[in-house]
Amino acid sequence: MSALRQLQKNYEQTLDTSFQWNYRILVVEDQKEVAQSYTDILEHSAKVIPLQRSSRSARIESVNQDSPEKHFPFELTIVHSAAEALDAMKAAKAKKQSFAMGFIDVLLGDGMDGIELLKEMQKMDEDFYGVLVTAYHDRDVDSIHRFLGEDKVDQWDYLNKPFTNGEILQKARNYISLWNLQKESKIREKEMQELRNQVFQSERFSTVAAVARGVSHEFGNILLQIMGKAELGQMGDEAKKTHSLEKILEASIRANEILDRFNHLANPGNTEFPKESHNIHNIVSSALDLMEHQLKTQGIKICKIKSDNGKVFVNETSIMQVLTNVFINASHAMPGGGQIDLGVYDQGDFCVLKVRDYGTGIADKDLEHVFDAFYTTKGKKGTGLGLSICREIVEIEHSGHFKLYNHEVKGLVIEIQLPRKEVA
Numbered sequence: 560m561s562a563l564r565q566l567q568k569n570y571e572q573t574l575d576t577s578f579q580w581n582y583r584i585l586v587v588e589d590q591k592e593v594a595q596s597y598t599d600i601l602e603h604s605a606k607v608i609p610l611q612r613s614s615r616s617a618r619i620e621s622v623n624q625d626s627p628e629k630h631f632p633f634e635l636t637i638v639h640s641a642a643e644a645l646d647a648m649k650a651a652k653a654k655k656q657s658f659a660m661g662f663i664d665v666l667l668g669d670g671m672d673g674i675e676l677l678k679e680m681q682k683m684d685e686d687f688y689g690v691l692v693t694a695y696h697d698r699d700v701d702s703i704h705r706f707l708g709e710d711k712v713d714q715w716d717y718l719n720k721p722f723t724n725g726e727i728l729q730k731a732r733n734y735i736s737l738w739n740l741q742k743e744s745k746i747r748e749k750e751m752q753e754l755r756n757q758v759f760q761s762e763r764f765s766t767v768a769a770v771a772r773g774v775s776h777e778f779g780n781i782l783l784q785i786m787g788k789a790e791l792g793q794m795g796d797e798a799k800k801t802h803s804l805e806k807i808l809e810a811s812i813r814a815n816e817i818l819d820r821f822n823h824l825a826n827p828g829n830t831e832f833p834k835e836s837h838n839i840h841n842i843v844s845s846a847l848d849l850m851e852h853q854l855k856t857q858g859i860k861i862c863k864i865k866s867d868n869g870k871v872f873v874n875e876t877s878i879m880q881v882l883t884n885v886f887i888n889a890s891h892a893m894p895g896g897g898q899i900d901l902g903v904y905d906q907g908d909f910c911v912l913k914v915r916d917y918g919t920g921i922a923d924k925d926l927e928h929v930f931d932a933f934y935t936t937k938g939k940k941g942t943g944l945g946l947s948i949c950r951e952i953v954e955i956e957h958s959g960h961f962k963l964y965n966h967e968v969k970g971l972v973i974e975i976q977l978p979r980k981e982v983a
Contacts, residue, residue, distance in 0.1 A: 890919025
């Protein structure tokens with residue numbers, strides 16, 4: 560199994576890992592007999608009883624009669640003042656055992672009232688859900704909304720006393736479920752981002768490995784040049800020695816430039832991928848320099864058919880990875896040699912680079928799947944990630960556009976549209 564397939568399998572396995580739900584509820588109520596009613600309702604009615612349907616729904620009920628029941632083993636902490644509530648919040652945060660929600664009496668005697676308390680509690684824990692409970696009507700919903708803030712509109716609710724068992728149960732179940740589902744969603748999003756980063760790096764390494772073969776050969780040629788000029792210099796007069804030293808210096812500079820570009824591709828050094836203003840012509844030249852040996856060996860020539868303004872606002876390393884992948888794919892499409900046409904076009908706020916090869920193109924049945932992760936037409940030689948990663952770099956990382964289509968005469972055309980300035 561390839562490393563990339565293993566990454567995919569590992570992620571799928573993480574999805575099967577059960578998420579441990581948080582059932583912790585904080586009750587703030589200064590009247591102890593009322594506080595006890597929360598215990599009686601919530602701790603003694605943890606299991607959800609399926610709703611009884613009417614006879615007209617009998618058919619639906621028969622279909623769903625085997626559906627699993629959801630249990631809510633609520634964990635209650637009861638306090639009787641605002642100060643005790645804040646202390647409980649601090650202690651829970653220190654233990655990394657935060658409360659998912661709370662029932663908060665509005666009138667708490669001396670000190671801050673329940674509405675002020677909820678605001679302080681949500682400052683301590685922005686994910687906390689609060690249900691305000693009161694027997695008075697001196698504060699309307701709109702004034703509470705203005706006080707708590709627009710950003711908290713979906714994180715509080717209001718309940719009048721006397722409340723029923725059903726009202727308390729349903730609000731507890733609703734907010735416990737909402738807190739946990741949102742928390743689980745964030746965890747899955749983080750896992751997905753970590754997987755994306757791993758896949759991105761794996762594909763980068765694949766690109767680097769492909770380029771490294773050509774760089775190694777190029778270094779071998781440069782070393783032969785240096786050795787040859789050194790031998791000639793030893794046998795010649797002062798003029799020949801000077802000429803040989805100049806050529807040796809030129810070859811050394813050339814080797815250093817190749818090494819710098821290769822290191823830049825292999826070790827970007829910053830996972831944030833900072834963007835700067837660059838000239839796309841220079842990035843294309845750097846990518847072609849890295850591919851020089853492969854292109855020459857296969858008999859592929861480069862034809863620049865259009866050279867408009869190439870100013871772009873990009874991460875140079877990322878775009879060089881995209882271009883290297885595109886050139887590798889183009890060379891694979893023409894194993895017996897051919898031509899790659901390059902054109903840079905001005906489209907206002909965007910710069911468009913078009914790359915065309917003269918291969919066989921992509922079959923219609925494969926064309927709609929080329930951006931699907933792990934889909935490849937190269938068999939074991941392909942990862943199925945090159946083009947999907949390229950599109951992600953261009954469209955998500957750079958707010959550009961990446962598309963491909965078969966040329967009407969022959970070959971494949973790839974269009975890369977990149978912004979000229981920073982996109983807000």
